[in-house]
Amino acid sequence: MSKGFKRFYKHAEASGAEGGYNVLLDGKPMMTPDGAKLTLPTRAAAAQIADEWNAQGEQIKANDLPLTRLANLAQDRMGAAREATADWLTQYAQTDVLCHRAEHPQNLTQRQAEQWDAALEWANQELGVSLSTVCGIQTANHPPESLERVRGLALELDDLRLTGLAHAAGMMTSAVLAFALIRNRYSADEAYALATLEEKFQQEQWGVDEAAAKRDAEILSELKTLQEFMNSL
Template sequence: MAEWAPKRFWKNTEIGAVNGGWTVTLDGRGVKTPAKTALTVPTEALAREIAAEWQAQGDRVDPATMPFTRMANSALDKVTTQHAEVADMLAAYGDADLLCYRAGHPEELVTRQAAAWDPMLDWAAEIFGARLAPRIGVIHEPQDGAALAALSRQVHALNPFALAAFHDLVSLTGSLVLGLAVARGRLSAEDAWPLSRIDETWQEEQWGEDAEARALADYKKGEFLHAARFFQLAH
């Protein structure tokens, strides 16, 4: 397939092993990305998810219903060509990690943040040798350079497909530590998401829920859960 077509032209969708991984074919023709790169993914499981999206299309192709395909395209067309730059961008979250910026009051919120976030900072220190220090308030204070370097090595070690998913794990939570916790299986995506929403949950409890904000939060959660699933399948 040379490019994404508005109309469905194929009947059968299959997967097959190729040099470097797995691919998806439409009536025997290999799928290509928007940049015309052959769509080759690292695992059979990921190829099956992508194939299922193509097979589920109706008379017209709707990319909005194909999240696994879209993320694989991003991994091949964007992340692969600038892996170091993407890894650097995500590693930089460690210097302003959500888990490190704490409220000074009220006491209930302070306690809630500490109970949820301190164990995750302790985990990062134990597993990666990266001790990030919490601060009171939102003014940036640089973290220890050695700790940031240790976390950065973890990010740079990810393959392009894992890194494409990791981008959403980190950017949607604002936390490199939470992203790594999901990637390493320390937390499930379902358990990690509420940890990234402690401040928002607190505000809702005090002032009530805003329907528009809730809809946006639900959308972001869906994207986060999908990224975690893609990350798992990319291994």
């Protein structure tokens, strides 16, 4: 595993700039991979990225800079990838984890119905997205207008929020939970608990795998950071 690269600055901070806010490393604006000044819409968002850099030790580790990666991607790439990203999010809605239910045992199917149905009802009421449920490995037959609605809602977002939405959907395999996260319907803890409901049920029966537990903790931490960042925009 890479150790990262040596820290080359003493202090990071947010600073007002033309068109928004920059992140300064020892007074010099941080640049995106494409060579532009990284610009955030609010001081709070820039400050969160500065906090990531201030938290680094002697070695800078890319895995500890999730907001920097997200902001760079949004600024350098999302402008040209909006349509493709909306299509990708529509695919996550098509195969949304909330829609694919277990056939047995009954205590698992009941838990899925109780907890996942509430999330789908929120999507119906608040997003105008009505998704169907299926058991096993069947393909869900969702109303085409609902899938198109997901795509439209994604394209209504600015580049930063669209990037965040897509990242959340990927981490939870759910477009519905991604929307619920960035709209604060659920906390990161609540959203990830729903996304991993079946896995947690299996862990109750058979125990917790150490590697899986570590991965869950990392994803949950990143979801919490992402939700805070989305709220700062």
